[in-house]
Amino acid sequence: MKGHGTENDFVVLPDPDGEIDLADGDGALVRALCHRRRGIGADGVLRVVRTDAPPADVAGIDASEATWFMDYRNADGSIAEMCGNGVRVFARYLVDAGLVGPGTHPVATRAGTRWVTVDHTGPVTVDMGAAVLGPASTAVVDGVELEGVAVDVGNPHLACVTLRDLDALDLARPPAFDTSLFPHGVNVEVLTPLRDGAVRLRVHERGSGETRSCGTGTVAGAVAALGAEGRGTGAVTVHTPGGTLVVGVDGATTTLTGPAELVARGTWGAPLAIGV
Numbered sequence: 343m344k345g346h347g348t349e350n351d352f353v354v355l356p357d358p359d360g361e362i363d364l365a366d367g368d369g370a371l372v373r374a375l376c377h378r379r380r381g382i383g384a385d386g387v388l389r390v391v392r393t394d395a396p397p398a399d400v401a402g403i404d405a406s407e408a409t410w411f412m413d414y415r416n417a418d419g420s421i422a423e424m425c426g427n428g429v430r431v432f433a434r435y436l437v438d439a440g441l442v443g444p445g446t447h448p449v450a451t452r453a454g455t456r457w458v459t460v461d462h463t464g465p466v467t468v469d470m471g472a473a474v475l476g477p478a479s480t481a482v483v484d485g486v487e488l489e490g491v492a493v494d495v496g497n498p499h500l501a502c503v504t505l506r507d508l509d510a511l512d513l514a515r516p517p518a519f520d521t522s523l524f525p526h527g528v529n530v531e532v533l534t535p536l537r538d539g540a541v542r543l544r545v546h547e548r549g550s551g552e553t554r555s556c557g558t559g560t561v562a563g564a565v566a567a568l569g570a571e572g573r574g575t576g577a578v579t580v581h582t583p584g585g586t587l588v589v590g591v592d593g594a595t596t597t598l599t600g601p602a603e604l605v606a607r608g609t610w611g612a613p614l615a616i617g618v
């Protein structure tokens with residue numbers, strides 16, 4: 343399956359019994375699937391596997407809480423703890439495949455269980471859990487040093503609220519950042535200050551490059567934008583290049599709402615350019 347959430351796109355690999363090893367070849371299969379010329383093309387892979395058949399690197403999943411585990415990989419084959427757009431597409435797939443009915447369902451991820459509210463066609467909302475503000479730091483984006491704040495949304499983010507023209511920044515090149523603060527890499531967001539409850543946001547994702555949208559990055563950006571106004575709660579509309587998402591932030595948790603679509607179905611089996 344191919345799907346996307348605000349043009350953050352994914353190959354969805356149904357593998358209920360855990361027969362596919364995405365770590366094989368140091369992630370070569372993932373890179374082949376995600377390659378935009380030689381593969382299907384995507385920002386990442388969502389393997390749909392039962393919680394009683396988890397990947398080797400995951401221990402201690404409570405299979406009584408969630409039946410399905412989202413095994414997420416970035417386009418370069420690396421593992422990430424969480425993917426906000428991915429989990430919404432994942433839930434859409436579960437409904438489309440008849441594995442769950444419309445409703446609110448738990449999905450296990452490397453960052454813990456996320457509850458997703460989904461039907462057949464409407465917007466998909468995920469309870470993203472708490473987004474934890476960290477220290478201030480800087481990123482060098484396109485040669486420009488930007489101030490930002492670390493935000494942990496299960497995965498690491500550096501959200502930079504800036505008055506600069508977002509469209510003038512080259513986000514294709516990986517931004518430089520403080521590797522002592524982010525030893526495992528970081529996703530870098532650049533966004534406008536909050537205005538009338540909304541921001542514009544672009545992102546360079548760890549392991550995927552610039553993407554059209556990033557769900558966890560959207561939550562990080564919303565929390566940073568509210569924080570820049572001295573606020574710890576609120577609703578923020580986030581306009582990304584790929585579409586619009588709505589983030590809710592209360593004292594305890596955050597929510598992310600937006601479209602999630604499945605756009606193609608196919609059979610995996612043609613020779614893949616492994617070794618990309």
Ligand SMILES: N[C@@H](CCC[C@H](N)C(=O)O)C(=O)O
Binds near residue numbers: 423426427
């Ligand atoms: N696009 C995702 C985030 C995917 C993981 C990220 N690149 C990382 O390495 O942490 C989202 O929608 O949250």
